[in-house]
């Protein structure tokens with residue numbers, strides 16, 4: 064295994080030099096959002112300094128530059144995910160909007176009374192609530208594949224729950240509250256064999272694992288830019304060409320139409336069909352820069368380094384008297400959820416903040432899985448490739464102090 068030059072990577076992230084409460088910032092809240100490297104920050108500035116224009120509509124130099132940059136961003140996402148065509152990539156505000164698009168467009172057109180939407184017990188609220196909304200409208204029913212006490216999906220039960228009424232299976236690749244990695248390639252295969260469509264939530268996976276949509280047979284794949292070192296307010300939904308005809312336009316307006324009269328409108332083909340109005344052009348361009356940055360480091364190296372960080376931190380945290388790890392699945396990425404006896408999670412979060420350590424404390428927008436494991440809230444440090452063993456040592460020492468151990 065080659066060595067990972069974390070020092071040089073850290074130099075790319077200006078915010079990592081911040082001081083918080085007299086301590087160097089330790090950013091362990093990567094599952095909530097990630098920090099941005101200088102190339103991304105500079106790319107967004109350069110867009111506004113040299114290229115800013117609306118796209119497609121106007122015929123002048125800056126419109127051409129902005130359109131080129133935006134379509135190049137789309138191709139970068141396509142390549143990054145291993146999609147066959149750039150037209151399969153639609154930009155959205157993020158994962159949440161992407162799932163709402165699929166639920167409101169595909170869901171309302173294809174779900175009816177008695178149909179089943181198969182989720183897992185591990186889902187973020189963003190992959191639950193939109194399906195409840197569409198189930199209420201269509202009479203479809205939500206079915207939930209269970210997990211064991213470690214927060215690991217029962218893959219066999221998942222398979223057994225698939226049947227001819229299952230119209231879509233929607234599941235996360237990496238669970239944000241526990242870090243559980245799901246076997247999404249085989250889950251997608253099982254669901255496809257049962258005749259269901261497949262949506263994979265990649266919000267927590269794309270920053271940590273290499274995703275290849277030529278191997279992962281999902282119909283829809285969604286992610287957020289801000290979790291992969293890109294800007295907020297931008298993300299994407301991959302809509303595989305085979306489902307274009309059954310996925311109607313969602314929002315209406317400019318950009319998505321070919322011709323409009325008061326009697327009827329003719330829509331553009333994808334991706335414009337799904338991108339009504341002026342999109343988040345600058346941040347799409349910033350997202351592409353983030354993906355290029357990650358590609359330069361290499362996701363396989365990132366995954367290996369982060370795996371080592373997690374392997375290092377896990378036994379040390381678990382050894383602190385009063386600590387209970389929440390979610391101990393065999394295959395995990397980035398996330399360490401825990402509780403400390405005698406201390407509320409938010410109290411632990413506040414005490415860590417006093418030492419400059421940023422973690423999330425709460426329900427992590429995933430109440431069903433936390434409740435399944437017996438908790439209302441946990442403390443959740445989550446790592447990225449710019450984190451270090453020294454940071455973990457300081458974190459472990461601080462939790463020990465909080466525990467009074």
Ligand code: PMP
Nearest residue numbers: 157158159187189239266267287
């Ligand atoms: N799914 C998962 C697994 C997530 O971790 C998150 C973000 N915490 C979301 C969906 C929602 O992403 P966003 O808030 O960026 O839309």
